[in-house]
């Protein structure tokens with residue numbers, strides 16, 4: 001997927017922008033608070049229909065205006081182009097999405113059409129955050145690669161909600177409980193198998209990238225499925241009914257899964273430097289893009305907020321080379337044009353944009369100024 005045109009209206013501090021990015025690397029340079037991250041946020045919104053910075057989508061509407069609009073013209077790998085627009089009005093209860101001129105069935109349809117990977121300071125959460133952050137990472141990949149996942153996931157969530165609500169009832173209807181446990185475990189086992197399979201496919205791609213970035217060959221990823229490995233989920237649920245009733249929720253299952261990232265047996269975030277953590281997280285995200293391309297022939301759009309931060313010159317150079325060699329579209333922000341200009345193999349193929357007080361304009365390549 002490639003964004004050929006991006007039009008932004010009344011979004012954060014951007015009153016109006018209309019840009020034509022290149023299919024490869026796009027660099028967005030500007031001072032603090034100029035609006036660089038807002039552009040990444042607008043692209044992320046097109047894919048996820050939410051922000052990565054704010055839970056309240058209305059906070060994205062430019063102050064003193066009524067609504068924002070983000071529009072993208074997207075080129076698919078098939079050669080077809082289609083339009084995607086997301087709009088939110090102050091007075092409206094919903095966010096409007098228009099995909100190929102129509103209202104999509106759900107957000108998942110849009111997300112599947114425009115896979116976006118974000119590497120920003122919050123991406124560290126993948127290592128230092130809760131298991132939920134790592135499950136989200138894993139499920140992003142499974143969702144894009146395995147189309148049956150979304151249906152299993154929805155059915156699983158519904159069954160989990162039902163079981164939790166039964167657990168809180170005064171008297172449990174054993175038959176109803178068994179029925180929901182069956183539904184929960186059938187879908188839970190499928191989700192787990194898909195997650196395991198996905199992680200197995202991801203590992204070699206991740207190892208290859210990590211080797212380029214850091215040469216950390218003793219780093220391991222291990223999947224923890226979320227319940228006792230010696231029993232089936234249905235059995236585990238049955239055995240834990242009494243304990244779950246006391247707690248008021250289901251304790252075992254894929255909703256407790258995790259991916260442990262360890263170096264020589266130690267939790268990665270406890271021993272890696274900040275720069276190493278950034279490269280591990282980046283390698284994980286780039287590996288997801290590579291797997292999507294390998295499995296589905298789809299390219300992902302990478303959003304990288306402040307690439308130079310935390311990385312020395314040498315690691316920045318390796319990172320740039322990897323980004324240039326992979327086939328997805330990349331948007332990178334930075335405050336220092338010189339630091340951003342370093343390390344590219346083909347600087348002439350890169351598009352530059354200057355961002356200043358919410359205005360976005362194409363910028364001549366640094367060397368040609």
Ligand SMILES: Nc1ncnc2c1ncn2[C@@H]1O[C@H](COP(=O)(O)OP(=O)(O)OP(=O)(O)O)[C@@H](O)[C@H]1O
Nearest residue numbers: 012013032033034035036037038059060061062063
């Ligand atoms: N709803 C809004 N309406 C108008 N301006 C807003 C709104 N929300 C945020 N802003 C402002 O938009 C500006 C742009 O912020 P943004 O984070 O995009 O800048 P940036 O260029 O990425 O900065 P930095 O380099 O410091 O990360 C900030 O000054 C912020 O206060």
